[in-house]
Amino acid sequence: MIALRGVSLVYPNGTRALDSIDLEIAKGSFVFLVGHSGTGKSSLLRLLYREQLPTRGEVTVDGIRVDKLRRSKVPQLRRNVGVVFQDFKLLTDKTVWENVAFALQVTGARTKDVMRQVPRVLDLVGLAHKSRMFPSELSGGEQQRTAIARALVNNPKILLCDEPTGNLDPANTNEVMDLLHRINLKGTTVLIATHNALVVDRMRRRVIRLEDGKIVADEERGYYLAGPPGGVAERLPTSAQSA
Amino acid sequence: MDWGRVQFFFGEVWRNFTRNLIMQFTAIGTVTVTIVLLGSFVFTRDTLGAIGDDVLKKIEISVFLKDNSTTADAKNLAAKLSADRRVRSVAYIPKAQGLAQMRDRLRGQIDTSLLTSNPLPDVLRVRVADPEDVRAVAATIRKLPGVANVEYAEDAVQKLLRISDVLGRIGLAVVALLIFTAAIIISNTIRLTVFARRREIAIMQLVGASGTYIRWPFICEGFLDGVLGSALALGLLEVARLELLPKLAAALPFLPMHAANINQLVFAGELLTIGAAVGIIASWVSVGRYLRT
Numbered sequence: 001m002i003a004l005r006g007v008s009l010v011y012p013n014g015t016r017a018l019d020s021i022d023l024e025i026a027k028g029s030f031v032f033l034v035g036h037s038g039t040g041k042s043s044l045l046r047l048l049y050r051e052q053l054p055t056r057g058e059v060t061v062d063g064i065r066v067d068k069l070r071r072s073k074v075p076q077l078r079r080n081v082g083v084v085f086q087d088f089k090l091l092t093d094k095t096v097w098e099n100v101a102f103a104l105q106v107t108g109a110r111t112k113d114v115m116r117q118v119p120r121v122l123d124l125v126g127l128a129h130k131s132r133m134f135p136s137e138l139s140g141g142e143q144q145r146t147a148i149a150r151a152l153v154n155n156p157k158i159l160l161c162d163e164p165t166g167n168l169d170p171a172n173t174n175e176v177m178d179l180l181h182r183i184n185l186k187g188t189t190v191l192i193a194t195h196n197a198l199v200v201d202r203m204r205r206r207v208i209r210l211e212d213g214k215i216v217a218d219e220e221r222g223y224y225l226a227g228p229p230g231g232v233a234e235r236l237p238t239s240a241q242s243a
Numbered sequence: 244m245d246w247g248r249v250q251f252f253f254g255e256v257w258r259n260f261t262r263n264l265i266m267q268f269t270a271i272g273t274v275t276v277t278i279v280l281l282g283s284f285v286f287t288r289d290t291l292g293a294i295g296d297d298v299l300k301k302i303e304i305s306v307f308l309k310d311n312s313t314t315a316d317a318k319n320l321a322a323k324l325s326a327d328r329r330v331r332s333v334a335y336i337p338k339a340q341g342l343a344q345m346r347d348r349l350r351g352q353i354d355t356s357l358l359t360s361n362p363l364p365d366v367l368r369v370r371v372a373d374p375e376d377v378r379a380v381a382a383t384i385r386k387l388p389g390v391a392n393v394e395y396a397e398d399a400v401q402k403l404l405r406i407s408d409v410l411g412r413i414g415l416a417v418v419a420l421l422i423f424t425a426a427i428i429i430s431n432t433i434r435l436t437v438f439a440r441r442r443e444i445a446i447m448q449l450v451g452a453s454g455t456y457i458r459w460p461f462i463c464e465g466f467l468d469g470v471l472g473s474a475l476a477l478g479l480l481e482v483a484r485l486e487l488l489p490k491l492a493a494a495l496p497f498l499p500m501h502a503a504n505i506n507q508l509v510f511a512g513e514l515l516t517i518g519a520a521v522g523i524i525a526s527w528v529s530v531g532r533y534l535r536t
Contacts, residue, residue: 049449071454078451091443102443106452111247154450 001027001158001189002048007057009043009213017043019213021057025191027157030184032200033193034224035210041193044210045160048191049081050074062157079107082151082159082188086166088143090135096122096146097131103150121149125179141172145179152183159183161192165199173199197224255460259436260467267468270425270432274472274521275479277421278514282480284414289505291407298396299374304381306367307392316389317365324369324384329376334368341366364391422521429468429525433461437533444533454534461530462523469522473515480514 002025009018017040025031033041046052047059050066059066062080069077090099097118104114122128125145135143144164151159161180165173177199184190194200200207200223207222208215260267306324308317314337321333336344341363371380377395385393437444447457 075448075451075453078449083449089442089446089449091446102446103450105248105251106447106450106456108248108453108456111245114247150450 001025001029001062002191003058003060004044004047005058005060007047007054007059009040009047009052010055017213018047018054021213021215023208023215023218025189027189028184028187029206030181030190030203031192031206031208032203032222033191033208033210034195034200036195039210040213041210042162043213045083045162045191045193048158048160049078049083075107079154080156080158082148082154082156084144084147084151084159084161084164086163088135088147088167090143090146090150092135095132095134096127096138096149099135099146100149100153103153107154117153117155121153124152124183125149139172140168141175144168144172144176148176148179148183152188156188158189158191161190161194163194163196164192165194165196170198177203195224200224252460256463256467259440259460259464262439263432263435266432266435270429270468270522271472271475273421273425273428274469274518275475277418277425277521278473278476278518279479280421281418281517282476282510282514283483284418285510286505288407288411288414291410295407302371302374302377302396304369304371304377304384304393304395306369306384306390307394308365308367309389309391310364312365312389314365317367320387320389321367323387324367327380327383329371329373329380331370331372333370336366336368338363338365422517425472426521426525429465429522430529432468433465433526434529434533436464437461437530441533457534458527458530461526465522465524465526466519467522468526469518469520470515472522473518476518477511477514 002023004021004023007018007021007023008016010016021044033044035041043052047054048061048066050069054067057067061077064077066077091102094102100121101114101118104117109117118131119128122131125148127142127145127149130138130142135146138146144167148159148164159180164180165176168176173196180190180192181203204221204223206220207217207224209217209222306320308320317335317337321335324330324333338361342358342361345363369380369384371377381393381395384390444457
Protein backbone atom coordinates (compact mmCIF):
# COMPACT_ATOMS: atom_id res chain seq x y z
CA MET A 1 0.00 0.00 0.00
CA ILE A 2 2.87 2.33 0.92
CA ALA A 3 6.46 1.90 -0.27
CA LEU A 4 9.50 4.16 0.13
CA ARG A 5 12.78 3.29 -1.60
CA GLY A 6 15.99 5.16 -0.88
CA VAL A 7 14.06 8.23 0.13
CA SER A 8 16.01 11.23 1.35
CA LEU A 9 14.66 14.67 2.11
CA VAL A 10 16.90 17.68 2.54
CA TYR A 11 15.22 21.02 3.20
CA PRO A 12 16.47 24.14 1.40
CA ASN A 13 18.17 25.31 4.62
CA GLY A 14 20.31 22.16 4.53
CA THR A 15 18.47 20.24 7.24
CA ARG A 16 18.45 16.53 6.41
CA ALA A 17 14.99 15.43 7.52
CA LEU A 18 15.06 11.92 6.05
CA ASP A 19 18.06 9.83 5.09
CA SER A 20 17.85 6.80 2.76
CA ILE A 21 14.52 5.50 4.02
CA ASP A 22 13.37 2.06 2.81
CA LEU A 23 9.95 1.13 4.03
CA GLU A 24 6.95 -0.98 3.12
CA ILE A 25 3.54 -0.90 4.72
CA ALA A 26 0.98 -3.51 3.76
CA LYS A 27 -2.64 -2.82 3.00
CA GLY A 28 -4.85 -2.80 6.08
CA SER A 29 -2.02 -2.53 8.57
CA PHE A 30 -1.85 -0.35 11.67
CA VAL A 31 1.58 1.22 12.09
CA PHE A 32 3.16 3.59 14.58
CA LEU A 33 5.93 5.94 13.52
CA VAL A 34 7.80 6.95 16.65
CA GLY A 35 10.76 9.08 17.60
CA HIS A 36 11.58 12.38 19.23
CA SER A 37 10.40 15.68 17.83
CA GLY A 38 12.38 16.62 14.74
CA THR A 39 13.36 13.09 13.78
CA GLY A 40 11.44 13.25 10.51
CA LYS A 41 8.07 11.65 11.38
CA SER A 42 5.98 14.52 10.03
CA SER A 43 8.27 14.91 7.02
CA LEU A 44 7.71 11.27 6.16
CA LEU A 45 3.92 11.67 6.38
CA ARG A 46 4.07 14.81 4.23
CA LEU A 47 5.78 12.83 1.48
CA LEU A 48 2.87 10.39 1.45
CA TYR A 49 0.20 13.00 0.71
CA ARG A 50 2.60 14.97 -1.45
CA GLU A 51 2.79 18.06 0.65
CA GLN A 52 6.50 17.54 0.19
CA LEU A 53 8.58 16.01 -2.58
CA PRO A 54 11.58 13.84 -1.72
CA THR A 55 15.02 15.10 -2.65
CA ARG A 56 15.85 11.59 -3.74
CA GLY A 57 14.14 8.20 -3.92
CA GLU A 58 10.77 6.74 -4.80
CA VAL A 59 7.51 7.19 -2.91
CA THR A 60 4.64 4.89 -3.89
CA VAL A 61 1.17 5.17 -2.38
CA ASP A 62 -1.59 2.81 -3.50
CA GLY A 63 0.34 2.03 -6.68
CA ILE A 64 0.93 5.68 -7.53
CA ARG A 65 4.44 7.10 -7.82
CA VAL A 66 3.79 10.16 -5.64
CA ASP A 67 7.24 11.63 -6.25
CA LYS A 68 6.47 11.78 -9.98
CA LEU A 69 2.83 12.79 -9.65
CA ARG A 70 1.80 15.79 -11.72
CA ARG A 71 0.45 18.71 -9.73
CA SER A 72 -2.93 18.39 -11.40
CA LYS A 73 -3.22 14.78 -10.16
CA VAL A 74 -2.51 15.60 -6.52
CA PRO A 75 -6.21 16.16 -5.60
CA GLN A 76 -7.00 12.63 -6.78
CA LEU A 77 -4.27 11.23 -4.50
CA ARG A 78 -5.52 13.21 -1.52
CA ARG A 79 -9.05 11.88 -1.85
CA ASN A 80 -7.48 8.48 -1.24
CA VAL A 81 -5.37 9.59 1.71
CA GLY A 82 -7.06 11.07 4.78
CA VAL A 83 -4.89 13.21 7.06
CA VAL A 84 -5.42 14.11 10.71
CA PHE A 85 -3.34 16.61 12.67
CA GLN A 86 -2.54 17.40 16.27
CA ASP A 87 -4.30 20.78 16.02
CA PHE A 88 -7.41 19.31 14.29
CA LYS A 89 -7.51 22.06 11.63
CA LEU A 90 -11.26 22.51 11.86
CA LEU A 91 -13.05 25.55 10.48
CA THR A 92 -14.31 27.40 13.53
CA ASP A 93 -17.20 29.13 11.75
CA LYS A 94 -18.68 25.85 10.53
CA THR A 95 -20.58 23.24 12.51
CA VAL A 96 -19.44 19.64 12.90
CA TRP A 97 -21.72 18.65 10.04
CA GLU A 98 -20.46 21.51 7.82
CA ASN A 99 -16.82 20.75 8.56
CA VAL A 100 -17.27 17.15 7.49
CA ALA A 101 -19.51 17.97 4.52
CA PHE A 102 -17.00 20.60 3.39
CA ALA A 103 -14.48 17.89 2.48
CA LEU A 104 -17.03 16.36 0.12
CA GLN A 105 -18.48 19.58 -1.22
CA VAL A 106 -15.14 21.02 -2.30
CA THR A 107 -14.40 17.90 -4.28
CA GLY A 108 -17.59 18.50 -6.20
CA ALA A 109 -19.55 15.65 -4.63
CA ARG A 110 -23.25 15.42 -5.37
CA THR A 111 -25.63 16.61 -2.65
CA LYS A 112 -27.13 13.11 -2.56
CA ASP A 113 -23.70 11.71 -1.64
CA VAL A 114 -23.08 14.41 0.97
CA MET A 115 -26.41 13.63 2.62
CA ARG A 116 -25.51 9.93 2.71
CA GLN A 117 -21.83 10.03 3.66
CA VAL A 118 -21.79 12.69 6.38
CA PRO A 119 -24.25 10.94 8.74
CA ARG A 120 -22.41 7.68 8.13
CA VAL A 121 -19.03 8.99 9.30
CA LEU A 122 -20.52 11.09 12.10
CA ASP A 123 -22.14 7.90 13.31
CA LEU A 124 -18.84 6.07 13.05
CA VAL A 125 -17.00 8.65 15.19
CA GLY A 126 -19.95 8.89 17.59
CA LEU A 127 -20.79 12.53 16.97
CA ALA A 128 -24.16 12.25 15.22
CA HIS A 129 -25.83 13.93 18.18
CA LYS A 130 -23.43 16.89 18.08
CA SER A 131 -23.55 17.59 14.36
CA ARG A 132 -25.00 21.09 14.83
CA MET A 133 -22.36 22.19 17.32
CA PHE A 134 -19.39 24.38 16.53
CA PRO A 135 -15.83 23.21 17.26
CA SER A 136 -15.55 25.64 20.17
CA GLU A 137 -18.43 23.80 21.87
CA LEU A 138 -16.66 20.45 21.71
CA SER A 139 -14.03 18.74 23.86
CA GLY A 140 -10.57 18.16 22.37
CA GLY A 141 -11.39 14.50 21.76
CA GLU A 142 -14.63 15.41 20.01
CA GLN A 143 -12.82 17.95 17.85
CA GLN A 144 -10.29 15.31 16.87
CA ARG A 145 -13.08 12.87 16.10
CA THR A 146 -14.65 15.52 13.89
CA ALA A 147 -11.32 15.89 12.09
CA ILE A 148 -11.14 12.11 11.70
CA ALA A 149 -14.68 12.08 10.31
CA ARG A 150 -13.65 14.72 7.80
CA ALA A 151 -10.57 12.68 6.82
CA LEU A 152 -12.74 9.58 6.35
CA VAL A 153 -15.72 11.04 4.54
CA ASN A 154 -14.10 10.55 1.13
CA ASN A 155 -13.57 6.85 1.94
CA PRO A 156 -9.77 6.98 1.77
CA LYS A 157 -7.76 3.77 1.69
CA ILE A 158 -5.11 5.28 3.94
CA LEU A 159 -5.41 7.40 7.07
CA LEU A 160 -2.33 9.38 8.13
CA CYS A 161 -2.31 10.81 11.66
CA ASP A 162 0.31 13.31 12.76
CA GLU A 163 0.34 13.33 16.57
CA PRO A 164 -3.42 12.78 16.74
CA THR A 165 -3.43 12.67 20.54
CA GLY A 166 -0.84 15.39 21.12
CA ASN A 167 -3.40 17.86 22.46
CA LEU A 168 -5.60 15.37 24.31
CA ASP A 169 -5.89 14.18 27.90
CA PRO A 170 -5.64 10.42 28.58
CA ALA A 171 -9.39 9.79 28.47
CA ASN A 172 -9.77 11.56 25.13
CA THR A 173 -6.59 9.89 23.89
CA ASN A 174 -8.09 6.47 24.53
CA GLU A 175 -11.31 7.47 22.84
CA VAL A 176 -9.47 8.58 19.70
CA MET A 177 -7.17 5.55 19.64
CA ASP A 178 -10.14 3.21 19.95
CA LEU A 179 -11.75 4.98 17.05
CA LEU A 180 -8.60 4.66 14.92
CA HIS A 181 -8.46 1.00 15.82
CA ARG A 182 -12.05 0.48 14.69
CA ILE A 183 -11.36 2.33 11.46
CA ASN A 184 -8.42 0.04 10.83
CA LEU A 185 -10.61 -3.01 11.45
CA LYS A 186 -12.83 -1.84 8.58
CA GLY A 187 -9.80 -2.19 6.26
CA THR A 188 -8.29 1.29 6.21
CA THR A 189 -4.50 1.39 6.45
CA VAL A 190 -3.61 3.58 9.45
CA LEU A 191 -0.23 5.23 9.96
CA ILE A 192 0.24 7.21 13.14
CA ALA A 193 3.20 9.45 13.94
CA THR A 194 3.38 9.89 17.70
CA HIS A 195 5.63 10.24 20.68
CA ASN A 196 2.97 9.09 23.09
CA ALA A 197 4.62 6.02 24.59
CA LEU A 198 1.51 4.93 26.48
CA VAL A 199 -0.54 4.75 23.33
CA VAL A 200 2.09 2.78 21.46
CA ASP A 201 2.73 0.33 24.24
CA ARG A 202 -0.94 -0.26 24.94
CA MET A 203 -1.74 -1.09 21.32
CA ARG A 204 1.29 -3.36 20.61
CA ARG A 205 1.28 -2.92 16.83
CA ARG A 206 4.05 -2.49 14.29
CA VAL A 207 6.41 0.26 15.44
CA ILE A 208 8.86 2.04 13.14
CA ARG A 209 11.37 4.17 15.04
CA LEU A 210 13.08 7.14 13.44
CA GLU A 211 16.20 8.83 14.71
CA ASP A 212 17.87 11.68 12.85
CA GLY A 213 15.91 10.88 9.71
CA LYS A 214 16.88 7.20 9.68
CA ILE A 215 14.89 4.09 10.54
CA VAL A 216 16.66 2.60 13.56
CA ALA A 217 14.06 -0.04 14.43
CA ASP A 218 11.08 -1.69 12.80
CA GLU A 219 9.26 -4.22 14.99
CA GLU A 220 5.99 -6.09 14.74
CA ARG A 221 4.11 -5.82 18.05
CA GLY A 222 6.72 -3.33 19.17
CA TYR A 223 7.08 -0.97 22.10
CA TYR A 224 7.78 2.71 22.16
CA LEU A 225 11.29 2.20 23.49
CA ALA A 226 13.60 -0.18 21.71
CA GLY A 227 13.49 -3.88 22.34
CA PRO A 228 12.11 -6.08 25.07
CA PRO A 229 11.71 -6.59 27.91
CA GLY A 230 8.62 -4.50 28.04
CA GLY A 231 7.90 -0.96 26.98
CA VAL A 232 7.37 2.19 28.94
CA ALA A 233 3.82 1.21 29.78
CA GLU A 234 4.90 -2.05 31.38
CA ARG A 235 7.45 -0.23 33.47
CA LEU A 236 4.80 2.23 34.71
CA PRO A 237 2.37 1.56 37.55
CA THR A 238 -0.75 -0.28 36.40
CA SER A 239 -2.91 2.77 37.09
CA ALA A 240 -1.10 4.60 34.30
CA GLN A 241 -1.65 1.71 31.91
CA SER A 242 -5.37 1.78 32.29
CA ALA A 243 -5.55 5.55 31.86
CA MET B 244 -29.01 20.31 -11.94
CA ASP B 245 -27.77 19.68 -8.38
CA TRP B 246 -29.09 22.72 -6.51
CA GLY B 247 -27.20 21.80 -3.37
CA ARG B 248 -23.91 22.19 -5.25
CA VAL B 249 -24.98 25.46 -6.84
CA GLN B 250 -26.09 26.77 -3.46
CA PHE B 251 -22.80 25.76 -1.83
CA PHE B 252 -20.78 27.40 -4.60
CA PHE B 253 -22.62 30.71 -4.52
CA GLY B 254 -22.60 30.59 -0.72
CA GLU B 255 -18.80 30.48 -0.91
CA VAL B 256 -18.72 33.38 -3.40
CA TRP B 257 -21.04 35.45 -1.22
CA ARG B 258 -19.00 34.75 1.92
CA ASN B 259 -15.84 35.84 0.10
CA PHE B 260 -17.51 38.93 -1.25
CA THR B 261 -18.93 40.13 2.06
CA ARG B 262 -15.85 39.35 4.13
CA ASN B 263 -14.02 42.53 3.10
CA LEU B 264 -16.75 44.97 2.18
CA ILE B 265 -14.61 48.10 2.42
CA MET B 266 -11.96 46.65 0.13
CA GLN B 267 -14.74 45.43 -2.15
CA PHE B 268 -16.18 48.95 -2.41
CA THR B 269 -12.72 50.34 -3.12
CA ALA B 270 -12.24 47.86 -5.92
CA ILE B 271 -15.68 48.52 -7.39
CA GLY B 272 -15.16 52.29 -7.12
CA THR B 273 -11.85 52.10 -8.93
CA VAL B 274 -13.41 50.13 -11.75
CA THR B 275 -16.23 52.69 -11.92
CA VAL B 276 -13.83 55.63 -12.21
CA THR B 277 -11.78 53.79 -14.80
CA ILE B 278 -14.74 52.86 -16.95
CA VAL B 279 -16.30 56.36 -16.71
CA LEU B 280 -13.02 57.87 -17.89
CA LEU B 281 -12.60 55.24 -20.57
CA GLY B 282 -16.15 55.86 -21.82
CA SER B 283 -15.73 59.67 -21.83
CA PHE B 284 -12.38 59.31 -23.54
CA VAL B 285 -13.70 57.12 -26.33
CA PHE B 286 -16.69 59.45 -26.81
CA THR B 287 -14.47 62.54 -26.98
CA ARG B 288 -12.01 60.90 -29.33
CA ASP B 289 -14.72 59.67 -31.70
CA THR B 290 -16.49 63.04 -31.67
CA LEU B 291 -13.30 64.97 -32.40
CA GLY B 292 -12.38 62.47 -35.09
CA ALA B 293 -15.78 62.76 -36.73
CA ILE B 294 -15.61 66.58 -36.61
CA GLY B 295 -12.15 66.49 -38.18
CA ASP B 296 -13.29 64.15 -40.96
CA ASP B 297 -16.32 66.30 -41.58
CA VAL B 298 -14.30 69.51 -41.86
CA LEU B 299 -11.73 67.83 -44.10
CA LYS B 300 -14.42 66.67 -46.50
CA LYS B 301 -15.90 70.14 -46.74
CA ILE B 302 -12.60 71.86 -47.21
CA GLU B 303 -12.79 74.48 -49.93
CA ILE B 304 -10.15 76.58 -51.65
CA SER B 305 -11.21 80.16 -52.12
CA VAL B 306 -9.53 81.67 -55.19
CA PHE B 307 -9.76 85.45 -55.11
CA LEU B 308 -9.35 86.97 -58.54
CA LYS B 309 -7.59 90.23 -59.31
CA ASP B 310 -9.80 93.32 -59.38
CA ASN B 311 -9.20 93.91 -63.09
CA SER B 312 -10.23 90.43 -64.19
CA THR B 313 -13.28 90.07 -66.37
CA THR B 314 -16.04 87.51 -66.28
CA ALA B 315 -14.50 85.84 -69.29
CA ASP B 316 -11.14 85.56 -67.47
CA ALA B 317 -12.88 84.00 -64.51
CA LYS B 318 -14.75 81.50 -66.66
CA ASN B 319 -11.56 80.57 -68.49
CA LEU B 320 -9.80 79.98 -65.23
CA ALA B 321 -12.72 77.92 -63.93
CA ALA B 322 -12.64 75.74 -67.03
CA LYS B 323 -8.91 75.28 -66.70
CA LEU B 324 -9.24 74.24 -63.05
CA SER B 325 -12.08 71.87 -63.81
CA ALA B 326 -9.79 70.07 -66.21
CA ASP B 327 -7.44 69.26 -63.34
CA ARG B 328 -8.11 65.68 -62.33
CA ARG B 329 -7.64 66.44 -58.61
CA VAL B 330 -10.42 69.02 -58.64
CA ARG B 331 -13.94 67.87 -57.89
CA SER B 332 -15.87 71.05 -58.48
CA VAL B 333 -15.38 74.72 -59.27
CA ALA B 334 -18.02 77.34 -58.54
CA TYR B 335 -17.78 80.85 -59.93
CA ILE B 336 -19.16 83.48 -57.61
CA PRO B 337 -19.16 86.95 -59.17
CA LYS B 338 -18.64 89.81 -56.71
CA ALA B 339 -22.31 90.83 -56.90
CA GLN B 340 -23.44 87.34 -55.95
CA GLY B 341 -20.82 87.23 -53.23
CA LEU B 342 -22.21 90.43 -51.73
CA ALA B 343 -25.76 89.10 -51.88
CA GLN B 344 -24.63 85.91 -50.10
CA MET B 345 -22.85 87.96 -47.47
CA ARG B 346 -25.95 90.11 -46.94
CA ASP B 347 -28.01 86.96 -46.44
CA ARG B 348 -25.50 85.52 -44.00
CA LEU B 349 -25.20 88.64 -41.91
CA ARG B 350 -28.88 89.64 -41.99
CA GLY B 351 -29.89 91.10 -38.68
CA GLN B 352 -26.33 91.24 -37.39
CA ILE B 353 -24.76 94.01 -39.45
CA ASP B 354 -26.58 96.68 -41.37
CA THR B 355 -25.16 95.97 -44.85
CA SER B 356 -27.18 98.74 -46.39
CA LEU B 357 -24.44 101.02 -45.17
CA LEU B 358 -22.14 99.54 -47.83
CA THR B 359 -21.94 102.01 -50.68
CA SER B 360 -19.77 99.91 -52.97
CA ASN B 361 -18.98 96.21 -53.31
CA PRO B 362 -15.64 95.51 -51.59
CA LEU B 363 -15.61 91.84 -52.62
CA PRO B 364 -13.54 90.38 -55.45
CA ASP B 365 -14.77 87.70 -57.85
CA VAL B 366 -14.20 84.32 -56.28
CA LEU B 367 -13.82 80.74 -57.48
CA ARG B 368 -14.67 78.13 -54.88
CA VAL B 369 -12.70 74.97 -55.60
CA ARG B 370 -13.28 71.60 -53.94
CA VAL B 371 -10.79 68.80 -54.32
CA ALA B 372 -11.60 65.12 -54.51
CA ASP B 373 -9.06 64.08 -51.89
CA PRO B 374 -8.33 66.36 -48.89
CA GLU B 375 -4.69 65.26 -49.11
CA ASP B 376 -4.33 67.22 -52.39
CA VAL B 377 -5.53 70.55 -50.99
CA ARG B 378 -2.06 71.90 -50.40
CA ALA B 379 -0.74 70.95 -53.87
CA VAL B 380 -3.81 72.20 -55.73
CA ALA B 381 -3.73 75.49 -53.82
CA ALA B 382 -0.06 75.95 -54.71
CA THR B 383 -0.79 75.33 -58.42
CA ILE B 384 -3.65 77.83 -58.45
CA ARG B 385 -1.60 80.48 -56.70
CA LYS B 386 0.82 80.59 -59.63
CA LEU B 387 -1.88 81.10 -62.28
CA PRO B 388 -2.30 84.53 -63.88
CA GLY B 389 -5.26 86.61 -62.71
CA VAL B 390 -5.21 85.07 -59.22
CA ALA B 391 -4.85 87.61 -56.40
CA ASN B 392 -4.90 85.27 -53.45
CA VAL B 393 -5.70 81.71 -52.41
CA GLU B 394 -7.10 80.74 -49.02
CA TYR B 395 -8.06 77.48 -47.47
CA ALA B 396 -8.60 76.14 -43.94
CA GLU B 397 -5.99 73.45 -44.15
CA ASP B 398 -3.85 74.79 -41.32
CA ALA B 399 -6.80 74.87 -38.97
CA VAL B 400 -7.80 71.34 -39.91
CA GLN B 401 -4.31 69.99 -39.53
CA LYS B 402 -4.06 71.63 -36.12
CA LEU B 403 -7.40 70.17 -35.08
CA LEU B 404 -6.32 66.72 -36.15
CA ARG B 405 -2.98 67.03 -34.42
CA ILE B 406 -4.61 68.16 -31.19
CA SER B 407 -7.10 65.34 -31.27
CA ASP B 408 -4.26 62.93 -31.96
CA VAL B 409 -2.21 64.17 -29.00
CA LEU B 410 -5.25 64.24 -26.74
CA GLY B 411 -6.05 60.72 -27.86
CA ARG B 412 -2.58 59.48 -26.94
CA ILE B 413 -2.63 61.17 -23.53
CA GLY B 414 -6.13 59.87 -22.88
CA LEU B 415 -5.12 56.36 -23.86
CA ALA B 416 -2.11 56.49 -21.52
CA VAL B 417 -4.29 57.73 -18.65
CA VAL B 418 -6.89 55.04 -19.26
CA ALA B 419 -4.22 52.34 -19.51
CA LEU B 420 -2.82 53.53 -16.19
CA LEU B 421 -6.28 53.50 -14.65
CA ILE B 422 -7.05 50.00 -15.89
CA PHE B 423 -3.74 48.89 -14.43
CA THR B 424 -4.59 50.56 -11.10
CA ALA B 425 -8.01 48.95 -11.05
CA ALA B 426 -6.42 45.57 -11.74
CA ILE B 427 -3.93 46.05 -8.89
CA ILE B 428 -6.67 47.06 -6.45
CA ILE B 429 -8.92 44.15 -7.42
CA SER B 430 -5.95 41.84 -7.19
CA ASN B 431 -5.16 43.12 -3.69
CA THR B 432 -8.78 42.75 -2.64
CA ILE B 433 -8.79 39.16 -3.80
CA ARG B 434 -5.46 38.57 -2.09
CA LEU B 435 -6.98 39.78 1.19
CA THR B 436 -9.87 37.36 0.76
CA VAL B 437 -7.47 34.59 -0.10
CA PHE B 438 -5.45 35.44 2.99
CA ALA B 439 -8.55 35.54 5.19
CA ARG B 440 -9.49 32.11 3.86
CA ARG B 441 -6.03 30.54 3.91
CA ARG B 442 -7.09 27.91 6.48
CA GLU B 443 -10.04 26.89 4.34
CA ILE B 444 -7.86 26.78 1.25
CA ALA B 445 -5.30 24.63 3.07
CA ILE B 446 -8.06 22.23 4.11
CA MET B 447 -9.52 22.21 0.60
CA GLN B 448 -6.11 21.25 -0.75
CA LEU B 449 -5.71 18.64 1.96
CA VAL B 450 -8.98 16.88 1.22
CA GLY B 451 -8.37 16.89 -2.53
CA ALA B 452 -10.23 19.87 -3.95
CA SER B 453 -8.93 20.62 -7.43
CA GLY B 454 -7.06 23.85 -8.12
CA THR B 455 -9.88 24.95 -10.41
CA TYR B 456 -12.45 24.36 -7.71
CA ILE B 457 -10.49 26.42 -5.19
CA ARG B 458 -9.93 29.15 -7.74
CA TRP B 459 -13.50 29.62 -9.00
CA PRO B 460 -15.11 31.42 -6.07
CA PHE B 461 -12.27 33.97 -6.15
CA ILE B 462 -12.55 34.43 -9.91
CA CYS B 463 -16.26 35.04 -9.44
CA GLU B 464 -15.47 37.62 -6.78
CA GLY B 465 -13.15 39.50 -9.17
CA PHE B 466 -15.77 39.20 -11.91
CA LEU B 467 -18.37 40.71 -9.56
CA ASP B 468 -16.04 43.61 -8.71
CA GLY B 469 -15.47 44.28 -12.40
CA VAL B 470 -19.07 43.95 -13.52
CA LEU B 471 -20.59 45.92 -10.62
CA GLY B 472 -17.98 48.65 -11.10
CA SER B 473 -18.62 48.97 -14.82
CA ALA B 474 -22.40 48.73 -14.41
CA LEU B 475 -22.20 51.67 -12.01
CA ALA B 476 -20.01 53.50 -14.53
CA LEU B 477 -22.52 52.84 -17.34
CA GLY B 478 -25.23 54.35 -15.14
CA LEU B 479 -23.13 57.46 -14.56
CA LEU B 480 -22.29 57.74 -18.27
CA GLU B 481 -25.98 57.44 -19.18
CA VAL B 482 -26.85 60.21 -16.71
CA ALA B 483 -24.10 62.33 -18.25
CA ARG B 484 -25.42 61.63 -21.75
CA LEU B 485 -28.96 62.60 -20.82
CA GLU B 486 -28.22 65.55 -18.53
CA LEU B 487 -24.81 66.94 -19.37
CA LEU B 488 -24.55 66.49 -23.13
CA PRO B 489 -27.54 68.70 -24.10
CA LYS B 490 -26.16 71.48 -21.88
CA LEU B 491 -22.72 71.08 -23.40
CA ALA B 492 -24.18 71.07 -26.90
CA ALA B 493 -26.07 74.29 -26.09
CA ALA B 494 -22.93 75.94 -24.74
CA LEU B 495 -20.73 74.87 -27.66
CA PRO B 496 -23.05 75.06 -30.68
CA PHE B 497 -20.21 74.89 -33.19
CA LEU B 498 -19.25 71.40 -32.02
CA PRO B 499 -21.47 68.67 -33.46
CA MET B 500 -21.77 66.48 -30.32
CA HIS B 501 -23.57 63.75 -32.17
CA ALA B 502 -21.08 63.64 -34.98
CA ALA B 503 -19.59 60.40 -33.66
CA ASN B 504 -21.53 57.37 -34.72
CA ILE B 505 -21.50 55.35 -31.49
CA ASN B 506 -23.80 52.37 -31.05
CA GLN B 507 -24.71 52.76 -27.40
CA LEU B 508 -25.65 49.14 -26.79
CA VAL B 509 -22.45 47.81 -28.34
CA PHE B 510 -20.42 50.45 -26.53
CA ALA B 511 -22.01 49.55 -23.17
CA GLY B 512 -21.32 45.89 -23.87
CA GLU B 513 -17.68 46.66 -24.62
CA LEU B 514 -17.22 48.67 -21.42
CA LEU B 515 -18.89 45.95 -19.35
CA THR B 516 -16.66 43.34 -20.94
CA ILE B 517 -13.54 45.36 -20.20
CA GLY B 518 -14.59 45.75 -16.54
CA ALA B 519 -15.35 42.06 -16.19
CA ALA B 520 -12.11 41.07 -17.92
CA VAL B 521 -10.04 43.28 -15.62
CA GLY B 522 -11.73 41.69 -12.59
CA ILE B 523 -11.28 38.13 -13.81
CA ILE B 524 -7.66 38.54 -14.89
CA ALA B 525 -6.66 40.34 -11.70
CA SER B 526 -8.17 37.69 -9.43
CA TRP B 527 -6.86 34.85 -11.58
CA VAL B 528 -3.33 36.18 -11.20
CA SER B 529 -3.51 36.74 -7.45
CA VAL B 530 -5.13 33.37 -6.61
CA GLY B 531 -2.75 31.63 -8.98
CA ARG B 532 0.19 33.19 -7.24
CA TYR B 533 -1.12 32.04 -3.85
CA LEU B 534 -1.90 28.50 -4.96
CA ARG B 535 1.53 28.02 -6.46
CA THR B 536 3.31 28.82 -3.20
